[in-house]
């Protein structure tokens with residue numbers, strides 16, 4: 591069994607050591623030094639160059655080295671072999687932390703206090719009511735459901751939107767196209783935790799933003815393609831949206847001339863909301879290699895038609 595490791599972000603040395611410790615004897619080839627293409631059975635990949643995985647004629651499984659799979663499915667030449675993703679408890683925890691941090695930042699007026707500090711101004715602002723800071727989550731999957739629980743534990747009312755009907759204790763759940771507008775109308779913070787698919791591309795546009803209450807905040811830590819960036823800039827400049835925390839962008843790295851870098855109402859982070867941890871994810875990768883060789887159902891399979 592030979593595994594191809596192909597990632598533009600991750601350190602192959604750490605991954606090779608971690609995977610080999612769990613599966614001694616696993617033949618790991620680090621791209622681009624793959625050896626004969628016909629040796630490769632499994633690809634563990636993050637943002638492979640389009641068409642690259644097509645080169646391996648014996649490929650039987652592709653595992654996404656991230657929780658999203660849009661980076662693979664956007665390749666029209668992706669081989670039609672089973673596709674699995676990682677579901678990393680470390681990423682799930684980090685993503686929930688990121689969202690809670692952003693919500694608390696706005697809720698506790700930290701932007702205002704930072705401004706006051708720069709002016710050496712000592713002034714107390716009236717506290718906002720936690721019970722009125724309704725947070726709307728787009729996506730109630732692995733990340734959305736944990737984030738919903740963490741926000742609920744902090745006392746925030748939580749609304750969540752999914753494709754299929756769901757229930758989660760303490761969360762007001764909506765689903766399908768008809769559930770979208772009612773969630774937006776009540777969300778004082780809108781958080782995107784959706785996969786990027788044909789249905790969700792550009793979902794946060796001028797129409798969506800206009801349905802949020804005046805003074806709402808936007809947090810996008812899913813994919814840059816979910817947000818129509820010009821529409822957000824217009825809504826911020828009009829004052830309809832009070833602020834945005836953005837971890838992902840249409841173009842990454844965010845170009846130096848992009849207005850988000852200097853916009854007073856935008857907080858930018860460099861796609862770090864959830865970072866894959868070899869220690870917490872390697873066991874499920876190894877388990878899927880075992881399952882493949884034993885003909886067993888895979889962990890975390892991806893439905894290519896749904897796109898996630």
Ligand code: NAP
Pocket residue numbers: 657658659681685728729730731732733734751752753754755756766783784785786787789790811812813837838861862863864865898
């Ligand atoms: P997941 O478990 O697959 O859950 C996806 C959720 O989105 C599900 O609730 C699903 O509904 C819902 N959904 C999908 N399409 C929809 C549609 N058309 N309408 C309404 N709801 C829809 O995904 P996850 O593991 O939580 O991850 C979500 C995304 O986070 C990933 O795809 C990735 O892009 C992003 N991410 C970002 C970072 C970062 O560092 N910024 C890190 C990790 C992940 P159902 O429940 O009905 O299926």
